[in-house]
Amino acid sequence: MNRLNILFQNKKDALLSIYFTAGYPNLDSTLDIAEAVEKAGADFIEIGFPYSDPLADGPVIQNSSHIALQNGMNLKVLFQQLKDLRKRVSIPVLLMGYVNPVLQYGVANFCDSCAEVGIDGVIVPDLPMYEYENLYKDNFIKNNLSNIFLVTPQTSEERIRRIDELSNGFIYLLSSSSTTGKNLTVSNEADAYFSRIRDMKLKNPTMIGFGISDVKSFNKAAEYTRGAIVGSAFVKFLDTENAMERIPEFIRSIRP
Structure with missing residues (x-):
């Protein structure tokens, strides 16, 4: 098991994950933000x-x-920065992005570099499931990396079951099919979608992302899944005055 598996196994309270963009707001912000987010x-x-x-x-x-x-x-710059990751951060860390930079870097090299710096999982939404299974899965397994798949309200039960078979971390439920940054829709449709996934009794835990920005949306997600992922709201927060010093305040605004 990697750190991510251990977390889901051992912690029973609703889990909070924070997303931010490497190199933003400054090129050398990455580890400082990661350390502050863990401490918060x-x-x-x-x-x-x-x-x-x-x-x-x-x-x-x-x-x-x-x-x-x-x-x-x-x-290349990111992996250089992350060489000191495990000297400063102990909680699970995942990398998230699009497949094109990964292919340019080389999938095998990417997975090796992840393992070298202590990354626990990867989220590449546009990596086709077929290609992962037939071309790249062994690279992930060799490096003890969880590959996280995304599910939308339109994803068929057959595909969700296959995702569940291929997963070894958690399954990322998009709250909607829109882009990131939209508020979590608290509606009958959302309730039906989240309930449908929960009632499938998947072997992997689930987390909800896209639109989590406050206590209400976090608690809504936690009713149906193991917790929620906050992205756009935190990235937006990083552009405010004295953001680094106020990260604990932001975390409390999501999960008091």
């Missing part, structure tokens, strides 16, 4: 590696990716 009480971290064409992201994360790229962030 988050359960695990997702570090986004920027890409020039982030189709699934809303304007907040798109802007952070643009600035990070301007600052000089790329996978």
Whole structure:
């Protein structure tokens, strides 16, 4: 088991994950933010590696990716920064981004580099499940990396079952099919979607992301899953005055 598996096995309270973009707001912000987020009480971290064409992201994360790229962030720089990750951060850490930079870096090299710096899992939403299973799964298994798949309200039960078979961390439930940054919809449709997934009794735990920004949306997610992932709201917060010093305040605004 990696740190992510151990966390889900041992902690029974609702889990909080925080996403931020590597290289934003400054090129050398990555480890400082990760350390501060852990100290403030988050359960695990997702570090986004920027890409020039982030189709699934809303304007907040798109802007952070643009600035990070301007600052000089790329996978090579990120792995250099993460060499000291496990000297400063003990909670699970995942990398999240698009498949194009991973392919350019080389999937085998990417997985090896993740293992070298202590990464526990990877979220690459546009990596086709077929390609993962037939081309890359062994690289992930060799390096003890959890590959996290995404599920939307439109995902068929057959595909969800297959995702569950291939997963060894958690399954990321998108609260909607929109881009990141939209508020979690508290509606009959959302309730039916979350209930449908819960009633499937999957072997992997689930987390909800997209639209989690406050106590209400976090608690709503925790009714149906093991917890929630906060992304756009935190990235937006990082652009406010004295954000680094106020990270504990932000975490308390989500999970008091």
